[in-house]
Amino acid sequence: MKRNTMGWWGVLIVLCMLGVLLFAIVPVASAQETTGGIKAYVRDKTGAVVPKATVELSGTGLITPRSVVADDAGYVYFTQIPPGEYTLSASAPNFRAFKVTGIKLDVGKLPTFDLALELGEISQTIEVTSTAVQVDVTSTNVSVAIPHDVIENIPKGRSFQSLIPFAPGARHMPEQMRRELRELGLL
8 A cells, every 4th residue: 555645745835835925915915104193183262172173284295285074072083194384273163263383294104183163154264383392192103204305414334323423312232232221131
């Protein structure tokens, strides 16, 4: 009686091919982020919600302005926004228009804005220029965007590690020290 050894070899070959395919797909599944988002709450000066207000986002990264109507909680959310500088405008019947300019959006960021509308004529607009640094309280990511001109003008080696000192609070840790800290359970 002859054993069928090709059956086991066939199963082994199929499993190896599936493993190679899995390793080929994994890098595609963990692609980089290329956009950000903006959240806003539309309220009046007393803090009461202004439902159904129209909020418009315009800026250099958009071909045409995006417009969204706030829900019953006064909440709006703009997704898939390319990095750039934007203007956020809000309007509602019997309220003055409200505008925030100079919003700088970076990749992976999701700043939140409170748009405080005031009662008044529709022809009046309140304009706020955004100069304060936006803190994203919805994310635990820590990242730094180093401008291209800084990267081009600093002396650097052949490694990205020469840029580490430009990130606030970051420090370069040699691999040997990292291994020792892992062994001690400190890292």
